[in-house]
Amino acid sequence: MVARDPDTDLASLGRVSTSYPSTIAAPVEHEIVVTKSRFITTVAPVSSVEDADRVIAEVRRRRWDARHNCTAMVTGVLGDQARSSDDGEPSGTAGVPMLEVLRRRGLTDVVAVVTRYFGGVKLGAGGLVRAYSTSVSETLDRAALVxxxxxxxxxxxxxxxxxxxxxxxxxxxxxxxxxxxxxxxxxxxxxxxxxxxxxxxxxxxxxxxxxxxxxxxxxxxxxxxxxxxxx
The missing domain is CATH 3.30.70.240 (Alpha-Beta Plaits)
Incomplete structure (x- = not known):
């Protein structure tokens, strides 16, 4: 086993818990294709909201030509801070489903960015929710847990x-x-x-x-x- 100290002592948390959310060891990237649309997901460990914003900005810089770069993040040693963005997709069809996957996996200090290159066929609200959820879930399946x-x-x-x-x-x-x-x-x-x-x-x-x-x-x-x- 390898240990990494996130510089958080128990006194600073205000309470002692026997169970904390996990995180991931390193960035992972994975692509799926749904009805001709490409969904490229990047998940990465982060130390703060500012660190997550840096990861998002880097993905958007590299994939500037994509129609959407949707995001979700959970931060804080207790996983008590969360944020998501649909980035132009219909409200509630991208960022929130991505965030729900991070929550279900019991993760924190992690950011997910799903880049969509539109394939010319509309997926509908349900199809978008499934595509964004599946993209993040399959990518996390390839990540090493911490x-x-x-x-x-x-x-x-x-x-x-x-x-x-x-x-x-x-x-x-x-x-x-x-x-x-x-x-x-x-x-x-x-x-x-x-x-x-x-x-x-x-x-x-x-x-x-x-x-x-x-x-x-x-x-x-x-x-x-x-x-x-x-x-």
Whole structure:
């Protein structure tokens, strides 16, 4: 597993939740054709509304010749901010259906842009809703999910002579405890960073003590919402 800290601690949220919306790991693009119209969808992870607007502007720049570039976004660690645009399609036939797909998938910090090149045949309201929904859904099927979990930061300072052995021990430990290992830092000692479920902090402390004859003691830090790539 790989962790990415979205720089959000639990105190800043005002409440602690055991479940957070997921996001995606990287941009994905996918095209479908419906009754001669081309629907090209771009979905991308974003860090803010401004970041989503940047993605939308880039797609519109590249696909300036398209009749429509419809959009939907959900942002915020709790998925509490949303926006959509039909971009000239009949009201409610594009942006809202796209947004509903993002909501049904339980996603946040993601933007979807569906570019339509008109094929000369009108699809009707129902056909447009199905086309835009299907475009986003099929594109998300190709995206790698990133889950978000409340985890506690733990660091362990290890003498360089023991770093290789402890690295192997910790890699095995995180796999068995639904935790994740960050990038080590090397200075006067090797410092390993782990993101650990709250209930696993004490077992980690005990396992480190047992595996080092009491020489290693973890330093427990803050609890944050951390991105963890789905396996």
């Amino acid at each position: 889950h978000r979990r409340p985890l506690t930061r733990v660091t362990v300072d290890v003498p360089h002579a023991e770093a290789g052995r402890i690295d192997n021990v910790l890699r095995d430990w995180v796999r068995r405890h639904d935790a994740t290992l960050g990038e080590p830092a090397y200075g006067s000692t090797a410092t390993f960073e782990l993101w650990v479920p709250g209930a696993a902090v004490e077992p980690l402390r005990a396992d480190l003590a047992a595996g080092s004859a009491g020489a290693l003691a973890p330093v427990v830090g803050e609890e944050r919402v951390v991105d963890v790539a789905a396996e």
